[in-house]
Amino acid sequence: MPTYEYVCDNCGHGFEKFQSITANPLRKCPECSKMRLNRLIGTGGGIIFKGSGFYETDYRSESYKSGKDKAKPKTESKDTDKKDTEPAKTESKSESKPTPKSKE
Numbered sequence: 001m002p003t004y005e006y007v008c009d010n011c012g013h014g015f016e017k018f019q020s021i022t023a024n025p026l027r028k029c030p031e032c033s034k035m036r037l038n039r040l041i042g043t044g045g046g047i048i049f050k051g052s053g054f055y056e057t058d059y060r061s062e063s064y065k066s067g068k069d070k071a072k073p074k075t076e077s078k079d080t081d082k083k084d085t086e087p088a089k090t091e092s093k094s095e096s097k098p099t100p101k102s103k104e
Helices: 062-071 079-085
Strands: 003-008 014-018 037-039
Antiparallel strands (some): 003 014
16 A cells, blocks of 8 residues: 655645555545645655566466477587587787786
């Protein structure tokens, strides 16, 4: 249930009221008893998510998950394939940093 802010146009009295969302706004001022009370538009409360996390993938349907598994390509891992696809490691002198000279 939200807290609403009210102000009276007649006497200027302002206050907050904890009400249900479905409740009708108050109209009668508790100070001057005139029917000049207005509910103000407030910033509202912030939403607080508690728990380990909320992710898009947490609520995927079973049909989506099974379709995703079927779409994965099946590859065989052989040692010979790994040797052919690995890039060769080379060192160049431009990549190495010079060592600083020590003061004696």
